[in-house]
Amino acid sequence: xxxxxxxxxxxxxxxxxxxxxxxxxxxYEANCYGAQYELVYFSLGRDTIGAAGLPFPALQxxxxxxxxxDDIIFIPGADMSYLRSKTLKGEQxxxxxxxxxxxxxxxxxxxxxxxxxxxxxxxxxxxxxxTHWKRIAELKNSYPGLRIVDNILFTKxxxxxxxxxxxAGVDLALSIVEEHYGPLFTNKVCRELLVxxxxxGGQTQQNVxxxxxxHLHAAIHAVQDWLIENLDxxxxxAELASLANMSARNLARVFKKVTGLTINQYTRALRLExxxxxxxxxxxxxxxxxxxxGYKSARQLRRIQxxxxxxx
Numbered sequence: 001x002x003x004x005x006x007x008x009x010x011x012x013x014x015x016x017x018x019x020x021x022x023x024x025x026x027x028y029e030a031n032c033y034g035a036q037y038e039l040v041y042f043s044l045g046r047d048t049i050g051a052a053g054l055p056f057p058a059l060q061x062x063x064x065x066x067x068x069x070d071d072i073i074f075i076p077g078a079d080m081s082y083l084r085s086k087t088l089k090g091e092q093x094x095x096x097x098x099x100x101x102x103x104x105x106x107x108x109x110x111x112x113x114x115x116x117x118x119x120x121x122x123x124x125x126x127x128x129x130x131t132h133w134k135r136i137a138e139l140k141n142s143y144p145g146l147r148i149v150d151n152i153l154f155t156k157x158x159x160x161x162x163x164x165x166x167x168a169g170v171d172l173a174l175s176i177v178e179e180h181y182g183p184l185f186t187n188k189v190c191r192e193l194l195v196x197x198x199x200x201g202g203q204t205q206q207n208v209x210x211x212x213x214x215h216l217h218a219a220i221h222a223v224q225d226w227l228i229e230n231l232d233x234x235x236x237x238a239e240l241a242s243l244a245n246m247s248a249r250n251l252a253r254v255f256k257k258v259t260g261l262t263i264n265q266y267t268r269a270l271r272l273e274x275x276x277x278x279x280x281x282x283x284x285x286x287x288x289x290x291x292x293x294g295y296k297s298a299r300q301l302r303r304i305q306x307x308x309x310x311x312x
Contacts, residue, residue: 004036005180006071011043011059012078012117013087014051019076019111019169026173029192035181040065044094051079062097069105072176073098077112077132077165088117095121102159109172112165119143127157132165170195183209184228191221208269212259219244220258223251227267231274237263 007027009020027037045061067073082088098121102108110118115131116139118124125145130136136150149155154163154172163172170193178186187209194216209228213221223240240263241248255263 003070004038006038006040006067007074008040008042008065008067008071009074010062010076010117011041011048011056012076012082013044013048014079014082015048015056016077016079016112016166017050017052017054018166019114020074022167022170023074023076023109023111023173025193026170026177026189029189030177030181030185032192033185033188035177035185044091062094067101067104067106070107072107072109073101074169074173075108075110075114075117076169077110077114078117080113080135080138083113083116089120099123105159107159107161109161109163109176111163111169111172115139115162116142118160118162119146123160124162127160128155129157129160129162130155130164131162135165167195186210187213187228208266208273212261212266215258217254217258219246219251220255223255223263224259224266227263227270231267231270 007023009024011020024039027035027039031037031039041059042062042065043056043059045058045063047058048056050056098108098118102123108118108123110129110131112132113135115124115129116135119129119139119142124143126147128147128149130149130152131139133150136148139146140148152164153168154161154175161172161176163169174186174190174195177189190210191213213224215221223244226240226243227235237248237252241251244251244254246254252263255261255266259266261269
């Protein structure tokens with residue numbers, strides 16, 4: 001069984017609610033599919049009011065939140081009036097607590113202007129980071145020791161993650177789920193949330209489980225899911241058409257239209273990805289490897305490896 005990781009969400013004064021709730025929903029949905037995340041919430045120990053007026057009761061004080069190595073702290077953005085205030089700048093005890101947890105192996109993530117809070121601890125000094133495009137200049141002026149990157153969704157350096165803001169926090173949370181559970185699992189979470197998993201320049205840009213899914217055609221999603229989960233099984237176009245509740249001819253047309261690939265091209269891409277995933281740790285003969293991805297022989301396996309990939 002997976003070790004349960006604790007995801008601890010800080011709720012600051014004047015919190016931007018979507019910065020908080022977006023990542024929360026990602027990890028919640030991941031748990032619905034079998035992930036092992038324990039979601040906890042903490043504050044400075046007093047009642048707070050969100051930037052849009054939503055009240056939050058006094059949550060567990062930060063100093064009573066016990067975290068272990070590999071747990072994660074999420075710091076959402078807040079209204080700039082609070083981030084510039086003497087109230088925040090006076091929270092040295094909280095900044096020390098964040099630094100102590102980081103030194104103990106806890107990961108720290110920020111969403112949007114949450115980067116200002118993390119920067120105040122000194123942990124971001126000399127490290128790559130980002131924030132909302134509207135606040136890039138102010139972050140640079142306030143903390144000149146940072147290596148700030150603009151026009152990027154999120155960054156990661158030495159267990160410190162920063163994201164560009166609002167929905168980029170969802171992308172960051174999805175990338176963490178993918179680190180823990182892989183792209184196929186993350187694809188299920190993306191579909192549940194009706195979002196397309198985006199990545200930054202530092203990550204692999206292509207992944208067949210997530211690519212070609214940026215559409216809302218439920219029947220085609222059902223066919224794609226079946227193909228992903230049943231690569232070792234034979235299937236006919238008629239059987240897939242029945243699954244999609246449409247004719248074989250219409251399925252072929254619609255599949256190519258919404259995914260950019262034919263069904264055969266998509267299936268081949270899935271087989272190559274699965275082969276890439278299982279081969280490094282597999283102690284199997286080529287015929288056995290071929291069988292796991294739906295081929296009869298190693299000869300077929302070698303042929304698919306030598307073919308040029310299809311372009312959608």
